[in-house]
Amino acid sequence: MRFAQIVVGPAGSGKSTYCSNMQQHAMDGKRNIQVVNLDPAAEHFNYTPLTDIRELIHLDDAMEDEELHYGPNGGLIFCLEFLIENQDWLKAQLCGGDDELMLGEPDDDYILFDMPGQIELFTHLKMGKQLVELLESWNFRTCVVFCLDSQFMVDGAKFISGTMAALSVMANMEQPHVNVLTKVDLLSAEARKQLELYLEPDTHNLMGELTIGTGFGEKYRKLTEAIGSLIEDFSLVRFFPLNIDDEESLSDLLLQIDSILQYGEDADVQVRDFDEPEVNENDDCVPDM
Ligand SMILES: Nc1nc2c(ncn2[C@@H]2O[C@H](COP(=O)(O)OP(=O)(O)OP(=O)(O)O)[C@@H](O)[C@H]2O)c(=O)[nH]1
Numbered sequence: 001m002r003f004a005q006i007v008v009g010p011a012g013s014g015k016s017t018y019c020s021n022m023q024q025h026a027m028d029g030k031r032n033i034q035v036v037n038l039d040p041a042a043e044h045f046n047y048t049p050l051t052d053i054r055e056l057i058h059l060d061d062a063m064e065d066e067e068l069h070y071g072p073n074g075g076l077i078f079c080l081e082f083l084i085e086n087q088d089w090l091k092a093q094l095c096g097g098d099d100e101l102m103l104g105e106p107d108d109d110y111i112l113f114d115m116p117g118q119i120e121l122f123t124h125l126k127m128g129k130q131l132v133e134l135l136e137s138w139n140f141r142t143c144v145v146f147c148l149d150s151q152f153m154v155d156g157a158k159f160i161s162g163t164m165a166a167l168s169v170m171a172n173m174e175q176p177h178v179n180v181l182t183k184v185d186l187l188s189a190e191a192r193k194q195l196e197l198y199l200e201p202d203t204h205n206l207m208g209e210l211t212i213g214t215g216f217g218e219k220y221r222k223l224t225e226a227i228g229s230l231i232e233d234f235s236l237v238r239f240f241p242l243n244i245d246d247e248e249s250l251s252d253l254l255l256q257i258d259s260i261l262q263y264g265e266d267a268d269v270q271v272r273d274f275d276e277p278e279v280n281e282n283d284d285c286v287p288d289m
């Protein structure tokens with residue numbers, strides 16, 4: 001069994017940064033996590049990818065082609081369609097073209113897929129889902145990691161819209177799903193306090209906040225209330241505030257995703273391959289779940 005995090009989220013939400021910091025964090029803990037870049041428009045990231053879609057197709061190929069003549073957005077979608085059509089290329093990259101390797105190589109059995117910031121790939125187009133199905137057929141267990149900039153989550157209306165975006169991805173991808181709030185280090189103390197209200201949201205209060213005093217709020221009160229109860233009914237929508245520079249925050253999140261992926265047992269076996277750090281007898285080295 002192999003494991004994959006499909007890292008998605010709006011443009012600039014911090015996906016590539018998440019991938020590189022998570023990989024580094026794992027490496028510091030002597031654990032091997034690889035990153036695959038599937039963003040054909042990527043220009044810069046801080047990790048060395050295991051595989052890079054730009055070796056197959058670059059956004060410029062779709063935009064500069066005499067016949068295709070795509071703009072940046074259509075071009076990106078074209079590139080992802082092209083990837084799915086050329087799935088053998090991806091399979092060769094991930095499985096070395098050797099079917100036996102699909103059973104899991106210890107060196108690359110845990111992979112983060114850094115996806116493009118075009119959210120419609122995952123909300124209503126079929127490529128996101130097709131990618132997951134391919135990975136599953138190659139023996140991966142997958143989890144979607146949805147990154148959202150926390151700066152856009154500090155008032156009622158933005159919270160609703162961010163949550164709806166997360167829900168759309170969940171509904172379309174039909175995968176285990178974790179929502180990560182990025183860039184919390186950029187929030188002011190006041191904004192952080194405000195954010196806490198939304199982490200365990202009481203949707204009714206939020207709706208109250210949203211409907212008071214604005215023309216839109218009054219007019220669409222029923223609609224916002226309906227959206228509120230929808231979010232509540234889907235109480236699956238929870239956000240993990242990630243402080244990217246804080247090792248503890250990274251390890252809490254990784255632990256949560258590992259347990260969703262049921263990575264635990266395999267991890268035990270792997271960890272014992274390395275030299276154990278000296279532990280104080282009284283130390284509790286197993287983090288709380
Ligand atoms: N301060 C701070 N900056 C961050 C954090 N995460 C990302 N950034 C910055 O936000 C910008 C965008 O980050 P990326 O990781 O490239 O975002 P992305 O989602 O991969 O962007 P696209 O691939 O273009 O959609 C970069 O300048 C990052 O340095 C964070 O947690 N804190």
Ligand SMILES: [Mg+2]
Nearest residue numbers: 015016039042
């Ligand atoms: Mg990126």
